[in-house]
Amino acid sequence: MPDATQQEIWWAVARSEEVTARKPLAVDIGEQPVVLWRDAQGTARALEDRCPHRRAPLSLGCIRDNGWIQCGYHGWMYEGETGRLKEIPNMKDQQKFPPVYRAQAFGVYEQGGMVRVCLDAKATAPTLHDDPLTYVGTAHVSLGHQEYLDALYDDPGLVIAIRGVSFTPYLMSELRNQDGLLVMERSCQWKGLHWPAPFSSDFPLTVLTQTHPVSGETKLTLRDGEMNDLLHAVIAPVPAARGVTAIRWRAALGVRHPGLRGAALRGLNPFSVRGTVDGARLRVTRPSASLHGEDLRNAMCAPELTSEAGPLTPVETVAA
Amino acid sequence: MLEVADRLSDNEALSGVAASTGSGGPAALNAINHWVPHNLVMRDAWFPLAHATGVGKKPVRRAIYSHPFFLWREDGVAVASEFHPNEKQSRASSPFTDARGRYPVMERYGYVWGWFGQPESADPVHLPSLPFLPPNGGLPGHMIGTVRFDCSAPISLENLIDLTHADFLHANITGDEKSESESIETFFDSESITMVRTCTGKSVAPVMKFFSGIKQPTQNIRQVIRIYLRSHCAIAYGRFTPGDDVPLFHPCVPETRDRTRLDYAMNTSHAGLLFRHVMPKASYMVSRQDSSMTSPQSPRYMRDTNRKDLHSRFDAPGQRYRMLMMDIANRQDAGDFAYRDDVSADCSDLIGLRKELFRY
Ligand code: FES
Ligand SMILES: [Fe+2]
Numbered sequence: 051m052p053d054a055t056q057q058e059i060w061w062a063v064a065r066s067e068e069v070t071a072r073k074p075l076a077v078d079i080g081e082q083p084v085v086l087w088r089d090a091q092g093t094a095r096a097l098e099d100r101c102p103h104r105r106a107p108l109s110l111g112c113i114r115d116n117g118w119i120q121c122g123y124h125g126w127m128y129e130g131e132t133g134r135l136k137e138i139p140n141m142k143d144q145q146k147f148p149p150v151y152r153a154q155a156f157g158v159y160e161q162g163g164m165v166r167v168c169l170d171a172k173a174t175a176p177t178l179h180d181d182p183l184t185y186v187g188t189a190h191v192s193l194g195h196q197e198y199l200d201a202l203y204d205d206p207g208l209v210i211a212i213r214g215v216s217f218t219p220y221l222m223s224e225l226r227n228q229d230g231l232l233v234m235e236r237s238c239q240w241k242g243l244h245w246p247a248p249f250s251s252d253f254p255l256t257v258l259t260q261t262h263p264v265s266g267e268t269k270l271t272l273r274d275g276e277m278n279d280l281l282h283a284v285i286a287p288v289p290a291a292r293g294v295t296a297i298r299w300r301a302a303l304g305v306r307h308p309g310l311r312g313a314a315l316r317g318l319n320p321f322s323v324r325g326t327v328d329g330a331r332l333r334v335t336r337p338s339a340s341l342h343g344e345d346l347r348n349a350m351c352a353p354e355l356t357s358e359a360g361p362l363t364p365v366e367t368v369a370a
Numbered sequence: 371m372l373e374v375a376d377r378l379s380d381n382e383a384l385s386g387v388a389a390s391t392g393s394g395g396p397a398a399l400n401a402i403n404h405w406v407p408h409n410l411v412m413r414d415a416w417f418p419l420a421h422a423t424g425v426g427k428k429p430v431r432r433a434i435y436s437h438p439f440f441l442w443r444e445d446g447v448a449v450a451s452e453f454h455p456n457e458k459q460s461r462a463s464s465p466f467t468d469a470r471g472r473y474p475v476m477e478r479y480g481y482v483w484g485w486f487g488q489p490e491s492a493d494p495v496h497l498p499s500l501p502f503l504p505p506n507g508g509l510p511g512h513m514i515g516t517v518r519f520d521c522s523a524p525i526s527l528e529n530l531i532d533l534t535h536a537d538f539l540h541a542n543i544t545g546d547e548k549s550e551s552e553s554i555e556t557f558f559d560s561e562s563i564t565m566v567r568t569c570t571g572k573s574v575a576p577v578m579k580f581f582s583g584i585k586q587p588t589q590n591i592r593q594v595i596r597i598y599l600r601s602h603c604a605i606a607y608g609r610f611t612p613g614d615d616v617p618l619f620h621p622c623v624p625e626t627r628d629r630t631r632l633d634y635a636m637n638t639s640h641a642g643l644l645f646r647h648v649m650p651k652a653s654y655m656v657s658r659q660d661s662s663m664t665s666p667q668s669p670r671y672m673r674d675t676n677r678k679d680l681h682s683r684f685d686a687p688g689q690r691y692r693m694l695m696m697d698i699a700n701r702q703d704a705g706d707f708a709y710r711d712d713v714s715a716d717c718s719d720l721i722g723l724r725k726e727l728f729r730y
Contacts, residue, residue, distance in 0.1 A: 102680045104528070105670040106663045123663045124684075125538045125547060138682050139537065139547045151680055 058173045059265045060159055060166035062286035065186050065298050069094045069165050074119060076109035077167075077296065080289045084156060084167055085109040087130070089117030095130025096167045098154035102135075108153065128153050163300050164286060183282060183300035189323045190296050193332075195289035198297075199266045200340035201332060202285075206236065206257065208332055211322050212272060212281065214240060214314040215255060218247040222256050225339045227346050232261040234339060238272070240311045255280075263347045272304075279304035280312070283321050299323050401696035402689050403678045407524035407671055408627040410699050411435055414487030414707040415600035416497050418621045419450065421514050421633050422480050422507045429454055433625040434486045437466065439473060441482055450475040450484045479619070480507030480514070480635060487707060496709055498562075498598040500605065501718040502617040502637050502728045513650045514635045517657040521668035523602045523624035524695060526632070529664050530604050530620060531595045531687045533567050539659045543652055545573040549588075556687040557720065559711040563694055564596040564720055565687035577652055578613045581645040589613050594721045595687070598713050599694055607721045614641040615724060616649060628668055632657070640727040 063077040064086055071088040076099055078084060083099035085108045099107045101121040111122035118127045118136055125139040133155035135147045157168040159175040163182030168175075191198060191209070201208045203225065207217045215238050223235040237253035244250065254275055261268040265286075272281040283301035290296040301321035306312050419432040419439055429442040431454070440451045450473040452466070453459055463471040466486060474485035474492030479500050485492035503509070519526045529535060537547030550571030557564040571588045578584045589610050596605040602624055608616040616636065623631040636650040681689060701707075718725055 100670065102677075103682075104532075104679060105667050107666050110662060110666070122538055124532065124534050135680075138684075139534065140549065140552045141682060141684075 058168060058170050060157075060168045060173070060176055061265060061288045062164040062267060062284075062298055063096075063167050063288055063296070064094075064165040065188065065300065066094075066160060066163045066165055066182065067186070068188065068298075069160075071113050071117070074109040074111060074113060076107060077288075078290045079167065079169060081291055082169060083107065083109075083291070085119065086158075086165060086167070087113050087119055089113075089130050090115065091117065093130070094158050094160050094165045095119070096156040096158045096165075097128060097130065097133050098156070100153070101126060102151070102153050131155065162284070164284070164298065180284070181302075183284065183302035185301040185319065185321055187299050187323055188297065189299075189325045190290065190294055191325065191327055192294050193327055194293045195266060195287055195295050198287050198295040199261065199268075200337065200343070201327065201335065202259070202261075202268065203234070203339035203343050204337055205331075205335050206259075208327055208335065209324050210270075210283075210285065211324065212238075212257070212315070213317060213320045214311060215257075215272065216241050217257065218250075218253060219338075220247065220253070221339070225343045225346060227263075227350055228260070230263070230350065232263055232343055232346060232350075234259055242311075263350045274307050278307065280307050280315060281320055285323060297323050397696070397700070398693045401693045402681075404674050405671065405679075405692050405696075406674050407522040407528075407695075408668075410524060410695060411702075412486075412600040412602070412624075412695075412698060413702055414485075414491050414496070414709075416476070416483040416485055416492075417601055417623055418479075418481040418603060418633060419484045419623070420482045421516075421635070422448070422477055422482055423511070423514070424633075425482050432484070432623075432631075434484065435624055436626050437464065437486065439484050441475075441484075448475055448477050448482045450482070477507070478505055479503040480509055481621075481633070491707065495712070495714050496600075498601055498603050498713050499715060499717045500603075500619055501716055501721075501723055501725075501730075502605075502607065503619055503635060504637075504730050509635055509637060509639070512647055513638060514633070515650065515653060517632045517634065517653060519622070519630040519632065519657070519661055519664055520628070521630060521661075521664040522628055522671065523622040523630040524691075525664050525668050525671060526622040526630045526660070527597055527602060527604055528688050528691060529660050530606060531563070531565050531597060531691055532684060533565075533593055533595065534684045535660075535663070539663065540656055543575065543577045543656060545575040548573045552684075554684055554686065556690050558690055558694060560694065560697065561600065561709060561711040561713050562596060562598050562717075563687060563691050564594060564717075566722075567591075567593045567595075575610065575613070577649065578610060578645070581648045582614050582642060584612055586612060592722060596717060596721055597691065599691075599698055601713075605717075605721060607723065609722065609724070614638070614645050614649075615727060617723075617728070618653075628672070637728070 061079050068075055069086045069088055075086045084096050085099040086096050089095050099109050101108050103126050106123040108119055108121055111120045114120055118129050120127045127137040129136050133153040135151040155171050157171050157173050159166045161178045162180030218237045220237045225232055225234040235256050235258045238255035238257055256273050258271045259268050268285045270283040271279050273279055286298045287295045417434050420441055425441045425448055429440040432439040438452050440454050451471050453471045467473050474489050476483050536544045549569040552569045555566045570590045572591055574584050574589050592609045594607045603621040606618040606620050619635045625631050634653055638646040638649050
C-alpha cells in the first residue's frame with residue numbers, strides 16, 4: 051500500500067480548541083512537521099513547521115496581532131494563507147519580496163470541532179456537516195498508524211475505553227466495505243457480574259465502527275438492544291513522527307439507557323482513548339478482523355477505485 | 371537588497387562583503403545551497419580543549435571529532451594524549467599523535483589547546499589572537515564556564531554571526547529589535563571572518579538597565595563577531611554606549627558531528643561590580659535560548675537537500691562563513707593543509723578593542 055501521508059487526505063490533525071491565536075501548535079503528518087494557528091479573522095492556518103530562512107520550527111515563534119506568524123529565531127513574518135514572507139525586521143525599506151520567499155502552505159478545513167490539513171494545498175476541501183461533540187481528548191500512542199487501526203479492529207479495549215462497557219471478541223457483523231468505508235459491529239457487555247462472553251447467549255450492546263480505509267478516521271456508535279444510540283465518538287488517528295500515532299477524538303452521549311448502567315455511562319468521561327498500549331497484551335492479540343481489513347483495504351485502494359472513498363466523505367449512519 | 375543564493379552571480383550580490391578572494395562562482399553557491407556542516411572536518415588547527423584551571427593531575431577526557439583527548443599535568447605542564455594512562459594500549463596510535471600517543475599541546479589565554487592534525491605542523495603561530503584575554507590566564511572563576519549545544523559546531527557559529535537573532539531570542543537580556551538604523555559589514559581572509567554590526571538608537575539591553583544602571587532609553591551598539599574558521603573559535607565583542615564592554619571568547623569545539631562544547635571566558639574585569647559578576651552568568655540563560663533554535667535546526671542540516679535557504683542582506687556574513695568553510699574543506703580534501711593567512715596577528719584594531727581596558 052502506498053504511504054498514506056502522501057495521499058489526498060484531509061487529516062484531522064487538531065481539535066478546534068487546540069488551535070488558537072495565542073500560541074502556535076506543532077503537529078505532524080507522518081514525517082512532515084506542520085504548524086497551526088488562528089489568524090486575525092479566526093481562520094485556522096497551516097504552514098510547514100520549518101522557516102525557509104534557517105529551518106527553525108515556526109511553532110517556536112509567535113502570532114502577531116495582524117494574524118501573521120513570526121519566526122522566533124530572526125523574526126521573519128509569514129502570512130498564513132499563502133505562506134508568503136511579509137516582513138523582515140529592520141528592513142522596512144524592503145517590503146516586497148519575490149515569490150520564492152515563502153513557507154510551504156497547506157490546505158486547512160475546519161468543521162465539527164476538527165481542524166483538517168491536506169498536504170496538497172490544491173486539494174478541494176471536503177464538505178462535512180458534523181456537530182462538534184462535547185467530550186474531547188488528544189492522545190499520542192507509540193504505535194504506527196496501521197498497527198493502531200489493526201488493534202482497534204482486533205481488540206478495541208487495547209486502545210479505547212467506554213465507561214462501564216467491555217468489548218467482547220464476538221462480532222455481529224464482520225468488517226466489510228460499505229460505501230467506501232470499512233464497517234464492522236462488535237458485541238459488548240455491561241461491566242459487572244455476568245456469564246463470561248464465551249458462554250453468553252446474548253449481548254446487550256454493540257459498537258458500530260465506520261473507518262476510512264486510508265486515514266483510519268473512525269466514527270463509533272454504541273447501541274443497546276433497543277437500537278438506541280447511547281454514545282457517538284469520532285476517533286482520528288494521524289501518523290506522526292517516529293512511528294507515533296496522534297489521536298484526536300470527540301464524543302457525545304446519545305439516548306439515556308435506563309437504570310444504573312445507563313447512569314454509569316453518563317458519568318465523567320464516558321469515552322476515552324488510551325495514551326498507552328499494553329505491549330504484552332498487544333503482542334499476543336491474534337489478528338482477526340485486521341487481516342480481513344487489509345485485504346479489503348487493498349481492494350478498495352486499488353488505483354481505479356480510490357475515488358469511491360474520496361477525500362473523507364461524510365459518514366452516513368449505517369443502518370443495521 | 372535581498373539575496374537568493376541561486377541568483378548570486380558575483381561578489382557584488384553579497385552586499386557588505388569588503389574583500390574578495392575570487393570566490394562567488396559555482397563552488398560558492400554549492401557552499402551556500404548545499405551546506406552540510408556535519409560533514410566538515412577541519413584539520414591542522416588548535417582547539418581550546420579545556421579551561422587551564424580544569425586540568426590537573428587527574429586526566430580529564432575531551433574529544434575533537436570523536437578523537438579522544440586525555441588532558442592532565444606532568445610536573446605542572448599540560449599534556450594531551452589519545453590514551454588514558456591506565457588504558458591498555460590495544461590500538462595503534464593515530465596519525466595525529468606521536469609514537470607515545472601524545473598530541474601537540476600548548477597553554478595560552480587560560481586554555482589548554484590541543485592540535486588536531488599533522489603533529490609536525492603544530493606551531494604556536496596558528497593560535498588565534500584573543501587580545502582581551504590575559505595571555506597567561508588567571509581570569510576569576512566567575513568569568514568562565516562551560517555550556518553545551520546539541521548541534522553541529524558550525525551551526526552554533528552561524529547562530530553567532532547573525533546577531534539579528536538576539537533581538538528575538540535574547541530580547542529579555544540584550545533588548546528588542548527596535549533601532550534607528552542597523553548596518554552590517556563583513557571582513558574576511560582565508561582563515562577568519564569578522565562581522566561588524568552597528569545599531570544606533572537601539573533599545574537598551576535589560577541586563578544593562580538593571581546591572582550597569584543605564585538610565586537612557588536607547589544606546590548605540592557596535593558588536594563584532596570574529597570567527598577563526600579552523601579552530602571553530604569566535605570572539606564576540608560588544609561595545610555599548612552608554613554601557614559596558616562585553617568581550618566574550620566563544621569557542622565551539624566540535625566534539626562530535628552533532629554536539630558542541632563551549633568553554634567560554636568573558637573578561638568583564640573592567641566593568642562595575644554587579645555587571646562584572648552577573649553578565650558572564652547570563653551565558654547560561656542565553657545559551658539555552660540559542661539551543662532552543664539550534665537543536666531543532668541541526669538535524670535539518672544533517673543531509674544535503676535541494677531546498678535552498680532564503681537570505682536577507684543581514685545574512686551576508688553567514689553566507690560568507692559557509693563559503694570560507696567550504697573553501698578550507700575543499701583545500702583539505704585536496705591535501706592542502708597550509709595556512710594562507712595569519713590567525714595569530716593581533717586583531718585588536720579589527721575588532722575595535724578599547725585597548726586601554728585590556729593591557730597585557
Ligand atoms: S530561521 Fe526563521 S527567521 Fe531565521
Ligand atoms: Fe544567541
